[in-house]
Amino acid sequence: MTSNDNRRINRRDVLKGTGAAGLVLTAGCVSTADETPTPTESGGNGGGGGDGDTDTATPTEGGDMGGAYSIGMVNSLTGSLSAFGARNERGMELALESVNEVGIGGRELDIIVEDSESQAQAGVSAAQKLVNQDQVPFVIGAVGSGVSLAIYESVIQGTDVVQLSQNSTSPDLTNFPGLLRMSPTGRTxxxxxxxxxxxxxxxxxxxxxxxxxxxxxxxxxxxxxxxxxxxxxxxxxxxxxxxxxxxxxxxxxxxxxxxxxxxxxxxxxxxxxxxxxxxxxxxxxxxxxxxxxxxxxxxxxxxxxxxxxxxSAAVEEQNYQDFAERFEEAYDQTPSSWAAFAYDCVITAALSIATADEFTGAALQETVRDVTRPEGEQVTTFAEAMDVLGEDGSASDIDYQGVSGPIDFDENGDPVGxxxxxxxxxxxxxxxxxxxx
Incomplete structure (x- = not known):
């Protein structure tokens, strides 16, 4: 094999590994007046994604292909939307627990979090750091619609990097099919x-x-x-x-x-x-x-x-109620729909990685929509999805039903609302x- 071939990840080989447990987070948490997230131990290996300009996966730090899969999140840790950012961070933490208790073929998921400061320019700088320096192939973000659009137009557009906003609701995002979002369009x-x-x-x-x-x-x-x-x-x-x-x-x-x-x-x-x-x-x-x-x-x-x-999340569904119970036990507070959206962003990203042929933006573009399509078998947890996938399942085999409700991204990247x-x-x-x- 050439050195380039050594850096490719074959999904079938990866899935033969054993499950991994533990929560990996490479950013500190934020405190707000109404919510004070619990800090999480840091321990990720750093950027381990693709830069969006090539079809080559980048090894994690030290060249260890067995390290964590690293993706990015642009969140409002400060600024006028920081209350939403705090909820996002809690949903993200619970989703990481769900993923890393099972593992993605024996590897953990690591999320590198950067602060948008609830402003477009700071959000663009955060995304540039994630994509260009950390070389992540998947970015969750952002909260504000203007921030998400600025990131997409300045950083993501023209690359293979996947962008999935956790909270942006502006109808304008519908005009950018390459920009996915978990929360429904504000037009509704x-x-x-x-x-x-x-x-x-x-x-x-x-x-x-x-x-x-x-x-x-x-x-x-x-x-x-x-x-x-x-x-x-x-x-x-x-x-x-x-x-x-x-x-x-x-x-x-x-x-x-x-x-x-x-x-x-x-x-x-x-x-x-x-x-x-x-x-x-x-x-x-x-x-x-x-x-x-x-x-x-x-x-x-x-x-x-x-x-x-x-x-709103689908609060009457059992998977949401299970999520809410975990959230209340961890944070002594009822979750908001924003925490549910952030949770589903992480699970969707993890399932995209688990079903992709390799850990690159181009490969994840092929799976991110399909893991939530109604054609597959309905699953309500990451563990259930991995059981259905087995060693050689594909993205079309599953239909992840989020804690926020059915997702089913349409051709414009909008979910069911x-x-x-x-x-x-x-x-x-x-x-x-x-x-x-």
């Missing part, structure tokens, strides 16, 4: 919000949206779905010290229904200023305005009756219904 949220506001008897609405791809995408989709009057429709920037002008203009619009498509810190400031000025309206919101920090930082009664539509409706009652989020997408 916008349509559901239009229906709910109309059913509640309102015919005029004021829409405030954060000035980025996520905000504009959901706002445009809402306006398209809404049959009534849009009395106010205006963007705002992140990180302003005050949003008094925004809520004043919403109040002056005369609309009795206010829709917020923004992030938790920005919405919290708006809610505080609206309350202090005595403005009254029926509030509605996209998923990004929901969080325990919002409740703790706004006056009791200021959000009463607010309705929020958020992507499932949405949950929350209403603020006595300053708590109460689930008040579900809708499919």
């Amino acid at each position: 949220q916008s349509t559901a919000l239009a229906d709910i506001i109309s059913e509640d008897g309102y015919d005029s609405v004021a829409v405030a949206w954060v000035n980025n791809d996520y905000g504009q995408g959901l706002a445009d989709a809402f306006v398209e779905a809404w049959d009534g009057d849009v009395a106010y429709n205006s963007p705002h920037d992140q990180g302003q010290s005050s949003y008094a002008s925004t809520v004043s203009e919403m109040a002056n619009s005369g609309a009795d229904a206010w829709l917020f498509i923004t992030y938790q810190p920005e919405f919290t400031a708006m809610a505080q200023e609206a309350y202090s000025n005595g403005y009254e309206a029926q509030y509605y919101g996209a998923d990004s305005v929901q969080g325990s920090d919002v409740l703790s930082d706004t006056p009791e009664g200021s959000l009463e009756g607010m309705k929020i539509v958020t992507p 499932f949405l949950q409706i929350f209403t603020v009652e006595e300053h708590e989020y109460v689930s008040t219904g579900f809708t499919s997408a």
Whole structure:
């Protein structure tokens, strides 16, 4: 064999190995006000992927082909989306436990985590480090839609590297079939919000949206779905010290229904200023305005009756309930749908690796969609999937049913969507219904 041949990984040979246990993580965890993830031991061997420009797998550090399979994650460890990032990290940790208790042909999975700081440029820098320096063939990321799109257009597009976003919901991502995502398109949220506001008897609405791809995408989709009057429709920037002008203009619009498509810190400031000025309206919101920090930082009664539509896990399914039980035991907290999406990203990546002919971006591109296709045998855990695959199974043999629900990526890289409706009652989020997408 040539040296190049020695670096190729044959899946059948790999699957003859024994299972490996243990959790491998090469990034520290993040703490937020409402969630404090438990730190995990670090012990990975470093980047062991492909650079996306060749069909050659790169050995792990030291040239040991028996080391961990290394993939990357761009997560919001800091910045305005860090609360989502903390949930992602917990879901990721549980998924790594699930994978590494079984092993991928005797090898562990290692995830190198980099911080996007919830900003596009920092996210691009993080992805460049993962792809160019660590040479990972698979990147999970990012949280914010604008960050995911920036990473795809600046780093991923034109390579063989697989990108699977854990949380991005902007309708714009549908226009980039090479960019996969685990959470459903926000167009489904916008349509559901239009229906709910109309059913509640309102015919005029004021829409405030954060000035980025996520905000504009959901706002445009809402306006398209809404049959009534849009009395106010205006963007705002992140990180302003005050949003008094925004809520004043919403109040002056005369609309009795206010829709917020923004992030938790920005919405919290708006809610505080609206309350202090005595403005009254029926509030509605996209998923990004929901969080325990919002409740703790706004006056009791200021959000009463607010309705929020958020992507949901399939909470009535047994595999989700098993996941939720593990999550609560580990973190003393009920998981969010975002943790479930991150969990499913890791399991999907692991199954893609297990069914690929070699550990390269080109090979993973061939398997990442097929492991969740309905043509295969339904499996609900990584262990069950590996049992079905045996030594020589293929990606089309399995249909992974995620803890977040069926995935079934379509031709645009979008999954099947499932949405949950929350209403603020006595300053708590109460689930008040579900809708499919």
